[in-house]
Amino acid sequence: MLREQLIRDLQAILPTESVLYGDEDLRPYECDGLSAYRQLPQVVVLPHTEAQIIQVLQLCHATQTPVVARGAGTGLSGGALPHTAGVLLSLAKLNQIRSIDPLARLAYVQPGVRNLAISEAAKPYGLYYAPDPSSQIACSIGGNVAENSGGVHCLKYGLTVHNILKLRVLTITGEALEIGGESLDSAGYDLLALMTGSEGMLGIVTEIVVKLIPLPQKAQLVMSSFDDVHKAAQAVADVIGAGIIPAGMEMMDKITIHAVEEFLHIGYDLNAAAILLCESDGNVEEVADEIVCIQRIMKQSGATRISTSQNDLDRLSFWAGRKAAFPAAGRVSPDYYCMDGTIPRKRLAEVLKGIEKLSQEYGLRCMNVFHAGDGNLHPLILYDANQPGELEKTEEFGSRILEMCIHAGGTITGEHGVGIEKINQMCMQFGNAELAMFHAVKAAFDPLGLLNPGKAVPTLHRCAELGAMHVHQGSTDKFSHLPRF
Amino acid sequence: MQAVINQYQEIICTAAENRAPLCIHGGNTKQFYGNATSAQYATLVDTTAYCGIVDYDPAELVVTARAGTRLSELEAVLEQQGQMLAFEPPHFGMFATLGGCIATGLSGPRRATTGSVRDFVLGVRMLNGKGEDLHFGGRVMKNVAGYDLSRLMVGALGTLGLLLEVSFKVLPKPIAEMTFCMSIDERAAIDKMNRWAGQSLPISATCYRNNKLFFRISGVESVVKATRLKLGGEELQKEEGALFWRSIREQADRFFQIGKNKNLWRLSIASNAAPLTIFGDQLIEWNGGLRWLVCDSEDDNRLIHRVAENASGHATLFRGHSVSSGVFHPLSPAILKIHRALKEKFDPAGILNPGRFYPEL
Structure with a gap:
């Protein structure tokens, strides 16, 4: 379809200011949080209502125009990268919290609502929305659904899929589907689980019912230093083994500790080979009991230093370094390359050792931050893109880390999604029969393949190359001010 | 154990060729649930032969077990480590299997506060209606690679595939x-x-x-x-x-x-x-x-x-008394259309437990 015609047709559906097509207007939409991949769409639309979206989808379906949905654009895997021949559908204007039902503990929200805004609105009722991706001040709930976002607290409180009850979804033909319900389960197949994390490939979410849970009465944090990564890893296993599900459990290695301490001067133990942060939350008695138990385990596991937060100010300052790991990487190296593998926890020491070996082999430093509770590893490879060949070396290094994660029984992506970034690594994790099933499921919703084409699932013949995420000089990450962990 | 899988594959492939329905069952404790099918004309596929715990490390909070494993056996093993199936599944009989627990998707008293069967499922290995041996999800807590087809199997009453293995999260017992x-x-x-x-x-x-x-x-x-x-x-x-x-x-x-x-x-x-x-x-x-x-x-x-x-x-x-319109709540036309399309993709010959869930599936 001719671009001029497409623009005219869209203008007939939407107010003039909701259709962007000038080069300068399109530029802000050329990438999401993964800025290594950029391209301009034909046109960007910013509808205000579901009725408008239906008309846009009907037009795109009739003219076989690709549609890429976008929330806040904070995603780290290029899931919202525009299609050069398509429409970029921004859901940012659908940003209303429709209502909160405190007794039923539900919030009815539009997809463009920011994650944190839901918890802020629920706070007066003593409730909050549990999944807290690190970008929560900016990321939208619609994007969270598309990526099945997690957060620091997901071992205890679950991912997006565990915390939503109902979706209103439009198919590519503009047909509305009510998926899930206000009840704890619904009739038929679990389409709610299928939609969650489907990366905008199956439908466009226009309304979400999220679960709200009671705010914990108290939260307390134990920070422990270890002179050996193995001991820290064992401490994690021992906490779980003692029957405790911590609200958060995070590990940093030596190079990370030094990088963040240099950056923030919060008093992290520079002699430690690893620091473990272990948080307990809940009611007062529960927290008191767990904290004593955690302290004992840390001691028994050979922690060289143990500090316990005495108040929330303390607790947040302990967290600050962990939360600043990504920006700290940006300070100690011109570039860094972030991975997102998940492994069974018991393989941690072995995988870290493997990464260290690769680090020596490639002559590149690697910081390791780790959601230790759920096995989600974020190695940050430090490199300099201005050094000839270093980028290629880094890519190879990263690819071998992901391979190691798969061999350890894990996965190539724990929480950032596949998007465009890890499309090739999908070939390492899945065989042709599984990939064919993914394509079949996509076709059940979108037979013409117009929703977010080319993302999330590789075509079978593509399965050869490897790709990865790059952040250059911090400056190309449009969301460099957001915490990333 | 691979021989058992090969056997299942052969049964499925033959059935698909002849478009002859299969009735998948485990311990037969939940046969009452769902629509009555013309099971007497269907070939029975007994899943209890493929049983046993594949992998369990209490510190990981993850267990992988074959679908034919008895729920009671699984719970006893978890109990020894002070852990449990947090969704408290109903057994409805001594011979209840893990496969039946997943396929019916029923959860017990702890469900409202701790979560349902599907909340704890991390991955499955299954055979689809073409007999293909497929792995979805994984054995780790956090995994967003590919569509979540493992949770789609929960409560699908075997109409999308024959479950072989399931990995799920377990929790410490209070x-x-x-x-x-x-x-x-x-x-x-x-x-x-x-x-x-x-x-x-x-x-x-x-x-x-x-x-x-x-x-x-x-x-x-x-x-x-x-x-x-x-x-x-x-x-x-x-x-x-x-x-x-x-x-x-x-x-x-x-x-x-x-x-x-x-x-x-x-x-x-x-x-x-x-x-x-x-x-x-x-x-x-x-x-x-x-x-x-x-x-x-x-x-x-x-x-x-x-x-x-x-x-x-x-x-x-x-x-109770099953009726022709089916025991499950009617689906809206738009949702039913998606169900039929999915069924067609997983089981093109329509041989896996046809009619048990909805007449159209």
Whole structure:
């Protein structure tokens, strides 16, 4: 379809200011949080209502125009990268919290609502929305659904899929589907689980019912230093083994500790080979009991230093370094390359050792931050893109880390999604029969393949190359001010 | 064990070629659930041969087991490590298997506070209707690679594939549990359960019947003690409490012993929905989100569907006299269309448990 015609047709559906097509207007939409991949769409639309979206989808379906949905654009895997021949559908204007039902503990929200805004609105009722991706001040709930976002607290409180009850979804033909319900389960197949994390490939979410849970009465944090990564890893296993599900459990290695301490001067133990942060939350008695138990385990596991937060100010300052790991990487190296593998926890020491070996082999430093509770590893490879060949070396290094994660029984992506970034690594994790099933499921919703084409699932013949995420000089990450962990 | 899989594959491929229906079953404890099918014409596929725990490391909180593994065996192994299936699945018989637990997707008393079967599923290995051996999801807590097809299998009643192995998250067993009981009317009980759920309280199960609200507190001793002072109620003996919840979960309680001309309905609705104005005995679980109803088998199904819909939920004819329109709540045309398309992709010959879930699947 001719671009001029497409623009005219869209203008007939939407107010003039909701259709962007000038080069300068399109530029802000050329990438999401993964800025290594950029391209301009034909046109960007910013509808205000579901009725408008239906008309846009009907037009795109009739003219076989690709549609890429976008929330806040904070995603780290290029899931919202525009299609050069398509429409970029921004859901940012659908940003209303429709209502909160405190007794039923539900919030009815539009997809463009920011994650944190839901918890802020629920706070007066003593409730909050549990999944807290690190970008929560900016990321939208619609994007969270598309990526099945997690957060620091997901071992205890679950991912997006565990915390939503109902979706209103439009198919590519503009047909509305009510998926899930206000009840704890619904009739038929679990389409709610299928939609969650489907990366905008199956439908466009226009309304979400999220679960709200009671705010914990108290939260307390134990920070422990270890002179050996193995001991820290064992401490994690021992906490779980003692029957405790911590609200958060995070590990940093030596190079990370030094990088963040240099950056923030919060008093992290520079002699430690690893620091473990272990948080307990809940009611007062529960927290008191767990904290004593955690302290004992840390001691028994050979922690060289143990500090316990005495108040929330303390607790947040302990967290600050962990939360600043990504920006700290940006300070100690011109570039860094972030991975997102998940492994069974018991393989941690072995995988870290493997990464260290690769680090020596490639002559590149690697910081390791780790959601230790759920096995989600974020190695940050430090490199300099201005050094000839270093980028290629880094890519190879990263690819071998992901391979190691798969061999350890894990996965190539724990929480950032596949998007465009890890499309090739999908070939390492899945065989042709599984990939064919993914394509079949996509076709059940979108037979013409117009929703977010080319993302999330590789075509079978593509399965050869490897790709990865790059952040250059911090400056190309449009969301460099957001915490990333 | 690969030989068993090969056998299943052969059966499926032959059936697909001949478009001859298969009836997948495990321990036959939940055959009553779902629509009656013309099973006598179908080839039976017994999944109990593919059994055993594949991998279990308590510190990982993850277990992988073959679908034919008995639930009782699995729970005994977890128990030894002080862990449990947190969704407290009903067995409905000694021979209940993991596969049946996943395929029916039924959860027990702990569901409202801790989560459902599907919440704990991390990955599956399965055969689709073409006999392809497929792995979806994984054995780790966090995994967003590919569509979530493992959770799609939960509650699909075997209509999308034959389950081979399942990986799921397990949780530590609470150190202490106590059950309490108080007399209260239904409306007040529903309100109370919902208010409690909005506070940071360690309540792990609720049940209302015969004007009495039963609730279970779980956690460490100090928490249980502190909470009991806060909430009040009469304490049940420890064994008595455990027995009570088992009798609700397993439907051994007298309420569930329905007469000849009665139907047992399961209404999953908004937890704060007002008492249902419908004739019949009721038992409430899940903070008000699950209402069991015993009524005459002659009562109009459509009326019960409407009552459930008005309370933002759906109704299932759980036990009793099955009807031609099916035991599950009718799906909207748009949703049914997606169901049929998915079924067609997973099972193009339509041989896997046809009709058990919906006539069209």
